[in-house]
Amino acid sequence: MGCDRRRSRDPHDQALLTRARLLSQWYLPSVTVPDWVVAFLLKFQRAFAVAVVMAQAGIAVTGSIVRVTGSGLGCPTWPQCVAGSLTPVEHPEVAPLHQWVEFGNRTLTGLVGVIAALCVLAAWYAKPRRKRVLKLALVQLVGVGVQAVVGGITVLTGLLWWTVSVHFLISMVLTWLAVLLYAAIGEGDEPARPLAGRNLLRLQVVQAGVLGLLLLAGTFVTAAGPHAGDAATPRLDVPVETLSQLHADLLFLFLGMLVAMGFALGSTARRAYYTLVATVIAQGALGMVQYWTGVPEVLVSIHVLGAGAVVIATANLWVHTRERARSDQAQRDDEGLRSQTAGNSVASHV
Ligand code: HEM
Numbered sequence: 001m002g003c004d005r006r007r008s009r010d011p012h013d014q015a016l017l018t019r020a021r022l023l024s025q026w027y028l029p030s031v032t033v034p035d036w037v038v039a040f041l042l043k044f045q046r047a048f049a050v051a052v053v054m055a056q057a058g059i060a061v062t063g064s065i066v067r068v069t070g071s072g073l074g075c076p077t078w079p080q081c082v083a084g085s086l087t088p089v090e091h092p093e094v095a096p097l098h099q100w101v102e103f104g105n106r107t108l109t110g111l112v113g114v115i116a117a118l119c120v121l122a123a124w125y126a127k128p129r130r131k132r133v134l135k136l137a138l139v140q141l142v143g144v145g146v147q148a149v150v151g152g153i154t155v156l157t158g159l160l161w162w163t164v165s166v167h168f169l170i171s172m173v174l175t176w177l178a179v180l181l182y183a184a185i186g187e188g189d190e191p192a193r194p195l196a197g198r199n200l201l202r203l204q205v206v207q208a209g210v211l212g213l214l215l216l217a218g219t220f221v222t223a224a225g226p227h228a229g230d231a232a233t234p235r236l237d238v239p240v241e242t243l244s245q246l247h248a249d250l251l252f253l254f255l256g257m258l259v260a261m262g263f264a265l266g267s268t269a270r271r272a273y274y275t276l277v278a279t280v281i282a283q284g285a286l287g288m289v290q291y292w293t294g295v296p297e298v299l300v301s302i303h304v305l306g307a308g309a310v311v312i313a314t315a316n317l318w319v320h321t322r323e324r325a326r327s328d329q330a331q332r333d334d335e336g337l338r339s340q341t342a343g344n345s346v347a348s349h350v
Helices: 002-009 011-027 035-043 045-068 096-125 131-156 161-186 198-224 240-265 270-292 297-320 328-349
Strands: none
Touching: 035 045, 035 096, 045 096, 045 131, 045 161, 045 297, 096 131, 131 161, 161 198, 161 297, 198 240, 198 297, 240 270, 270 297
16 A cells, blocks of 8 residues: 555656556557467466576576587677578588587577567566566566677677676576566565565675675686687686685685575575575585586586576575565456456356
8 A cells, every 4th residue: 555655646656657658558559469369478477487587597508508519609700600691501610510509509599588578578468567577577588688799799709708707697697587577476566575584684685796706706717717618719817726716615605604594594485495505505516526527518517507596596595585565556456357357257158
């Protein structure tokens, strides 16, 4: 209720609302979507959100396959694969396998874009339209566009190590936000209410920062290591042992915070908590094994998959330690919709 009152008084919100209404009047009447399409979008809204979580984490894995197979410059230009062609064609300097691996990764970006677009459409046609869900879905779609451009910059700079690092980190941020999108579909739009103590929530913010540093340090290890994407790619000129040590130290810091969280959480979100603990331990063990065994290609890609899993599990714990109630208005809208649907079905039986 508080939220409704605020909404009706705030002139800024009013102006935004009016602008949104005008926009929808301009664009929507020209797009008439059959009822079955809307029903399909709404029925599978959660499935689209799950798919976008998996796609955002998954495309980082296919990106790592591009790296470990040395196919980073399999398509040496962008947006075309080779000068004059969007798709791979015979080229004297590039092996067909490298072309197809890199081209496959580029094509997958299109698939992630389609899934993100389905999330946006489902959010747009939902009744009532939920601002937070729509915003989070739009972030996914815009993120895919941004990644296509950053991927292009990565190719055009000859896989410069920090462009690869930025490319990977954006994927991880999008994966985190995709988890928030999935959670947002099932919750309300009121401000988040903590389910655990405020200190724990603060600790989670710091932990998210440490996770960011851990991922960043991982990309530094890659940049200094043997799998930077192409034999000619300039490496980060820092001893790989030093960077691996930093990477592992950040893991220990992350683990220490997880232990502290275990005490502070009490009985809240135990399942999400233990899932995160198990994922982090498995990923840390895998990291050690790949370090001791000379970073074999297959373990590198599994380690990237593990990084995505750690991000998903951390974001999952985040959403399980706070809740958002439905606003009174949203509940009234829902009830109105339900009684309208009931009325329609009664009418159709008469
Ligand atoms: C939760 C724990 C961990 C996470 C989330 C994590 C994440 C990452 C990430 C994101 C990368 C970069 C991948 C890329 O640029 O494509 C990476 C690389 C790497 N990590 Fe970890 N890591 C963890 C633990 C460890 C540990 C404990 C070790 C052991 C020293 C380790 C060893 C490595 C190595 C050797 C690489 C470079 C692989 C390559 O050459 O591409 N990691 N890690």
